[in-house]
Amino acid sequence: MPFDPLSPHYQRIREQIAYDIATGTPQADEKFPSEREMIERFGCTRVTLRQALQQLEAEGLVYRENRRGWFVSPRRIRYDPTRISGFMDYVSAQGRTPRTECLQAELRPAGAWLARRMSLSSEDEPVFFLQRRRWIDRRPVLLEFNALLASWCPGLLDADLNTSLTRVLRERFSRVQSRCELEMHIGTVNEDQAELLQLSPGSTSVYLERLNFGEEDQAVEFDQEFWRPDALSIVMETRYPGKT
């Protein structure tokens, strides 16, 4: 019999595990029994169990740690894109432990695509490219790519980039941003990104793109973020100007 991706069997297992989580066994950040034990308990194949777990992973209820097994997801971090507060600050403010890990930092010409995206006059404009991974407690939750105009913050690569970029720019370069254009949608992660975020390749992610403007309203930084789907909740308040 061919494998049916819509088979109800893995859905029943998914429901049982979701019920266990809802009733607190295991609790947030606690480990599930091994796959072998769960296979025995549910009387299913490894394929079916994996389907149920990957479904729960997509829903943000469970996560996997390389070689350690499956865990219950902790609460989502709340991020308000209308505020200026940076990752290190809003994660701490929610009682969690943020960490930033700089994976790569280099100076290169902008290139055609980025020059167009940032409205630069030349694609040879020197730009700092950073790739950073950010953690909440013991989970990697976010991959961030930043491209910053070198002329706006020369010598950036000499600074410690395993921390808040907002703070480095402010304290070392006296730079602040005036506004930001933001776009976000559901995306997926490729194999490298999946590895870094401990997700399955092709998992969904929250994709967030920001174009930041400097003091003279010139584009100074372009960011791309890939968030674990279960790590983030976007919150904001909107006041309506007397709608008529």
Next chain:
Amino acid sequence: MPFDPLSPHYQRIREQIAYDIATGTPQADEKFPSEREMIERFGCTRVTLRQALQQLEAEGLVYRENRRGWFVSPRRIRYDPTRISGFMDYVSAQGRTPRTECLQAELRPAGAWLARRMSLSSEDEPVFFLQRRRWIDRRPVLLEFNALLASWCPGLLDADLNTSLTRVLRERFSRVQSRCELEMHIGTVNEDQAELLQLSPGSTSVYLERLNFGEEDQAVEFDQEFWRPDALSIVMETRYPGKT
């Protein structure tokens, strides 16, 4: 050999189809060849083809129409949650055709959960519950649940609800909302929701929740939205008040 959900075979097929889309064959809203034809072309099983297509569906590159086959996704609608503009307006403004279909509308007591969420004084408070499905061009893209205080807009059920609720409230009840608290994250759809949105059960969706406040800053409406993952892009501009 057991089926391996991480097998590279469906990834190769996914890449070939993504390449075809990028090079314009087929184009937006055009149909792919039948599954039978694609199985022949790729020399794969139906299972593997479905995995590749479901991966592309999660990425928002393809969508399925019940009984008609697979299609290339059109461009995402851009929605700015900081503006008051309603679905019917912002979809039209982007050159697309919006449609609202009221599936259910009834008057019931709020119940314990909603009373707490809206800070109502009694769980017996009468509330209009609406369930609506919204379309862009020929695709259903959004399921919306609205709960409105009956005392705020009495007689709502007599109005035509296959249209903009914002407009009905304004024109028929002279009601406008003053502000809104919004939360969104990646969620999934259950079987009924999947059916209504023509998705696979367990597909990811953009989940959006809104608590709307009235003229006296009292909670008057609570909304839940489930968006097709490929239909929506959130865009906004943020101005930073002189960050120091």
